[in-house]
Amino acid sequence: MIKFILNHNLVQLESIQADKTLLDYLRLDENLTGSKEGCASGDCGACTVVIAEPNSTGDSLNYKSINSCICLLGSLHGKQVITVDSLKASVETELHPIQQAMVDSHASQCGFCTPGFVMSLFSLSKHKVSVDRTVLVDNIDGNLCRCTGYRPIIDAGLSVLNQPFTDDYDKNSQQALDTLKSINPVQEENFFVPETASELSQLTQQYPEARLLAGGTDLTLGITQGLQTYEKVIYIGRVKELKQIAETNNETIIGAGVTYQECEDHLSREYPTLRNHLHRFASTQIRNIGTLGGNVANASPIGDMPPVLVALDASLILQKGEDKRTVKVDDFYTGYKKTVLEQSEFLREIVIPKNKVNHHLAVYKISKRHADDISSICAAFYIHVEAGIISSIRIAMGGMAATVKRATNCEKYLKGQIISKETLDKAKAEIATDFDPMSDVRATQEYRILMAQNLLERLFIEQGAEL
Ligand SMILES: Cc1cc2nc3c(=O)[nH]c(=O)nc-3n(C[C@H](O)[C@H](O)[C@H](O)COP(=O)(O)OP(=O)(O)OC[C@H]3O[C@@H](n4cnc5c(N)ncnc54)[C@H](O)[C@@H]3O)c2cc1C
């Protein structure tokens, strides 16, 4: 049985179709048609709803915006979902203050995107932070408007989010928290929600055909875009061991079920350049739910984190039954969308070495749009320069081969060289021998090689080369 709070009401679903999306459930089963379907692929934000769940200490609710079109219904177990349909009734005024601000700022024309913008702003309002233009724009990076233009929407957000208001969701948050905490582990036939790594490994062995679901931001596209059906799904989002972040003196260990939003601070404290990179990753809605583990296990050649992990020489802990093994990320991929993962084996943790003294991580993402777009090329360099000489360097690139790939010829050449124009020219020739990329809709082969060379030049400039 799946149990969650829908707006203010507790819902119990005796059995569910494992691959049913939240948006379909809301619109078709509950007749809550405020959330719109634009793209059904997480790109436009028209379907945005807000999820509330107990924070790590269990003393308050965390609110986050998500795309309901690519969220599977069963993953709501133990959470509260808030839809735009309920906002008006949660205040005594005619409209919710966020809706009123949208009206007052003339921030809606055709109105198709408006429910999504309202919910992204609603989510931000629950974070109780001071909101300036940068924060606001960052939080609506997953919402597209095709007719009004963003200026009035930003005006609406800035006008309402810095004036305190209270709605029924604030008033009832303790009650919602207590209800969510009282929801027990679930027993379901097709949609499994294990709570421990041991339960997860039993399920993956019992049902090797079941699909593993983390955030679902890749997996669910198979349903909405690929028209596939998944009869059995195992959701890893409540597995305690997979939701943990641990620090040792030398490593940061990130559970495979940890979302980007949850690990951003840890990663960017150690590697400051990652903060900007993570903000170029997808959108707020995707980062709120998508996991680092899903990005690794998905094995896309244009995933944004595998190049970083390979450059940092990170490792993966894989589990099958009670057995665990460690594999370098560099050795994890065996071909296009293929990995060394065996049947019933799952990714448990990602182990990232701590930053070494005077080493620098540079990450550059080339995509057609700044926000909410996947890479044409993603390059990561981990470099140590001492007295103008490169003493070590690891270079990994996505979008240049069927898997993330290291530029080993270029690395070998650069080791021991001085940072100079002459070195750069030779390194550019070497990096062209490392890759034989394909041409596709995102970039031609020539463009990809040229970009790899130009990103090397950018690295040299940032390292103080006089070119
Ligand atoms: C609109 C949009 C924008 C995007 N933008 C970007 C982007 O900018 N950069 C980028 O790199 N990606 C992007 N993505 C892709 C996606 O968001 C990421 O790859 C994300 O990290 C996937 O994580 P997830 O938790 O959602 O994985 P899921 O979709 O849940 O899983 C992905 C795959 O990994 C498997 N899997 C998940 N967890 C495990 C595990 N622990 N063990 C074994 N197998 C597992 C699943 O079975 C599935 O096959 C985007 C996706 C969308 C929809």
Ligand code: FES
């Ligand atoms: S419908 Fe476009 S993001 Fe969901």
Ligand code: FES
């Ligand atoms: S108001 Fe029409 S898409 Fe935004």
